[in-house]
Amino acid sequence: MKHLLSILLLSIILAACSSDPIAPPATDGTPIKLSLRIATQSKDTQSKDTQSKDTQSKDAQSKASASPTLGWNYEQGDELIEDWVVIMVNDADHTIEQVFTPATSPNNVETDNVATNLRTTASNKTFYSFANISLAQLQQATGHKFAKGGTMPDIASATWHIDGNGFDPKAKDATGRAQGIPMTGICHMSLTNKDNETTKTLYVVRMLAKLQFNITNKTGANITINTISIDRLSANPASSGVQNVMLFPSATPTDANTQVVQQPRLNGTQPQQVYDLALNKTVANDASIAQTLYVNECTTPANPFGQFMLTVGLTMADGTTTQQRYSVVSNDNGNWHFIARNDWRIIPITLQNIKLDLIPLDFPAIGVLPCSVKEADGTFTCTFNAGGEFRLTPKVTRFDNGAAVADADWTFSRFSTDTYPAAPPAGFYAAAPSWFARGSYITGTFGTATGQAYHTLYLTHNATGRTLVCRVRIVRP
Structure with a gap:
């Protein structure tokens, strides 16, 4: 046994001391063959759950949830690659080595071959990839020409015009094909001799987002x-002369990391609007419909909570009209503050026959105004003029007849203190608000500081299993 062990040790030592060096990867211009393909982000990439918080209105209220995905499914059609351009640049001298375009437009594919066994060199290169953007459109927007042998201009900060809200990818362009969704990407590669006879994928990212509303009638x-x-x-x-977004995304996926999360890349500050989508669709009880809308990238919405608010306008069976409102947030951090390119937000909305009200109570001294509550912009604002203890009592009622739903029919879930748009000022609470189960209300005690605090109340309706969510702003003037 000892003899065998000595032989093994000797073999290891000899192997470790071998005089043959391991050649490092070379980027010194060694000739290599390379194959390239262009692709959208895979529909199988990561998705994360988010949630839409139901907010309060004078009318009805219900539960919704939402989820963003990095890859898209293609029920809508013409969301993939209809045509493409790839520009290959040598980083050493910024020479355009190749400008690739397809011999035949691929017609709505997830991936397409760009080059096979391309003869090039092991060196640092940058690939600028465009889908559903023609070379002529690119040259017009940037003011630059792109030709083999020319010098590549710096277009990393170039801008683009897109009418994302209500975009129609099926609309025909001048050639008669579907225009598709514009997509772009930049890929930096350090090609070595080990990349010889390999295939590299050049990913492109859609320049707009998709909202998908899945609506179920439970009224x-x-x-x-x-x-x-x-x-x-x-x-x-x-x-059409206003270029509202940056040409390239905040990050481009690679084979090593396809699950890249985007940030909005607007060209400066862009004006915002309340966008109205007309449906005029009748939905039977217990039935569902789906509606998709393409939209622009957007930074923090300019409304009181800095979150996206949804208002669904309804005509009920008796002919009366009403609204249900929602504040769309993320399960991960309690907030959803932006829409980025390539986002696909799936927002299921359940319309139901219950709503949530909030009743404030305080104990002011003589001559001090009592507390008040106002619902606006999908938020309860509770103003307390007195210090000391305060209470908030949630009440669930039926929309159709206003009848109260018994406290036993719903369950308290949680009452969060939000840090967006701002955390409560130091000293705002002497005792932070919490749920008092025996009285079925939230109670807390104010400190010495004035200001405002933001909260979210979650209740579960036992009969339906759905969550009622109340946005609360507590103000001490």
Whole structure:
């Protein structure tokens, strides 16, 4: 056994001391063959759950949830690659080595071959990839020419015009094909001799986002969905000469990391608007419909909570009109503050026959105004003029007849203190608000500081299993 061990150790030592060096990867211009393909982000990439918080209105209220995905499914059609351009640049001298275009337009594919066994060199290169953007459009927008042998201009900060709200990828271009969704990407590669006879993927990212509303009617009767209003989105530019977004995304996927999360890349500050989507669709009780809308990238919405608010306009079975409102947030951090290119937000909305009210109570001294509550912009604002203890009592009622739902029919879930738009000032609470189960209300005690605090109240309706969510702003003037 000892003899065998000695032989093994000797073999290891000899192997470790071998005089043959391991050649490092070379980027010294060694000739290599390379194959290239262009692709959108895979529809199988990561998705994360988010949630839409139901906010309060004078009318009805219900539960919704939302989820963003990095890859898209293609039920809508013409969301893939209809045509493409790839520009290959040598980083050493910024020479354009190749400008690739397809011999035949691929017609709505997830991936397409760009080059096979391309003879090039092991060196640092940058690939600028464009889908559903022609070379002529690119040259017009940037003011530059792109030709083999020329010098590549710096277009990393170039801008682009897109009317994302209400975009129609099926619309025909001058050639008669579907225009598709514009997509772009930049890929930096350090090619070595080890990349010889390999295939590299050049990913492109859609320059707009998709909202998908899956609406279910649980009101107990047939209804008509008239409109969905979104507060707020980046408005479409006032004219075709306004370039409202940056040409390239905040990050481009690679084979090593396909799950890249985008940030909005607007060209400066863009005006926002409340966007109204007309539906005018009748939905039977217990039935569902789906509606898709393409939209612009958007930074923090300019409304009181800095979150996207949805208002669904309805005509009920008896002919009365009403609204249900939602504040769309993320499960991960309690907030959803922007829409980025390539976002696909799936927002299921359940319309139901219950709503949530909030009753404030305080104990002011003589001569001090009592507390008040006002619902506006999908938020309860509770103003307390007195210090000391305060209470907030949630009440669930039926929409159709206003009858109260017994406390036993719903369950408290949680009451969060939000840090957006701002955390409570130091000293705002002497005792932070919490749920008092025996009295079925929230109670807290004010400190010495004035200001405002933001909260979210979650209740579960036992009969339906759905969550009622109340946005609360507590103000001490």
